[in-house]
Amino acid sequence: MTTVPDREIVPLDDIELPLEDRRDGKVRVSWAFGPDRRLFVTTDRLSAFDRIIARVPYKGQVLNQLAGWWFEQTADIIANHVITLPDPNVMIARAARPLTVEVVVRGHITGVTDTALWTRYAAGERTIYGHRFPEGLAKNTALPRPIVTPTTKGAHGTHDVPLSSVAVVADGHVDGATWDQVEAAALAVFERGRELSAAAGLILADTKYEFGVDADGALLLIDEVHTPDSSRYWVADSYEARVAAGEEPESLDKEFVRRALAAAGYTGEGAIPELPATVWEQTTARYVDAYERLTGRSFVPGAYPADQRIIDAVAALEHI
Numbered sequence: 288m289t290t291v292p293d294r295e296i297v298p299l300d301d302i303e304l305p306l307e308d309r310r311d312g313k314v315r316v317s318w319a320f321g322p323d324r325r326l327f328v329t330t331d332r333l334s335a336f337d338r339i340i341a342r343v344p345y346k347g348q349v350l351n352q353l354a355g356w357w358f359e360q361t362a363d364i365i366a367n368h369v370i371t372l373p374d375p376n377v378m379i380a381r382a383a384r385p386l387t388v389e390v391v392v393r394g395h396i397t398g399v400t401d402t403a404l405w406t407r408y409a410a411g412e413r414t415i416y417g418h419r420f421p422e423g424l425a426k427n428t429a430l431p432r433p434i435v436t437p438t439t440k441g442a443h444g445t446h447d448v449p450l451s452s453v454a455v456v457a458d459g460h461v462d463g464a465t466w467d468q469v470e471a472a473a474l475a476v477f478e479r480g481r482e483l484s485a486a487a488g489l490i491l492a493d494t495k496y497e498f499g500v501d502a503d504g505a506l507l508l509i510d511e512v513h514t515p516d517s518s519r520y521w522v523a524d525s526y527e528a529r530v531a532a533g534e535e536p537e538s539l540d541k542e543f544v545r546r547a548l549a550a551a552g553y554t555g556e557g558a559i560p561e562l563p564a565t566v567w568e569q570t571t572a573r574y575v576d577a578y579e580r581l582t583g584r585s586f587v588p589g590a591y592p593a594d595q596r597i598i599d600a601v602a603a604l605e606h607i
Contacts, residue, residue: 354511375589383499417451492519515540
């Protein structure tokens, strides 16, 4: 795996620019710019168990560039919100109204939390998220076919609230026609993701997508796609042996951090234990490894200070 040196992380808090409607997410900050554009700046924050727990060097740059690459690979399936990536940490996007649900596509039976598919299946449930599952499935093995499950965000610090496709329509999150379109697009994007991941020696086990609509009501794929923060990536050549031995697959995603926290006794509640510095170094190496395998590009860290990145991105907007 590639080793990337640490660097100073510049906070984004006190930057004065002609931007408005700042929104702080778990792993990026966005601003409105004009009536129909948003400027996104990724950060190196890592969120696991729905809580911000650490900063991982270069993580924001990896996620921004990898998401941009994936948007290119899936643009023939569904339109997305990306206009351009003027900098490793910056994405300029069309403004979109996000749907109130996120979509999880699962190709394998996985999970460690109390709402996870494997946890519920191992407890004896066979109808989960509105899907019926056969007997005899083993942890981390492939499902008979990928399934789509919608979720909605709970309060900060809680896990996603699981829904079924019936509930998401009945509760008014989307109408039936929109849900059908979302489900079809999610499955198609996931299949493309599995194909390209397999060619890179990886298994895309599951992933989360966010959809929105543009000013004309057209469906868009938004947020980020197939990054190590939003997806489970397993190394293909060691997968079968590890699962057969009852071990967890080798992961190139934030599941590595979750496992380190679980090993330190953390379950998602209470004080967050200190983790060795090597955990964050190895997390960086895994994220970069996933990026390089998938894109075929070498990862070259950008050296801009945060404020200059945003200034340059705003200047670039005038020429788009």
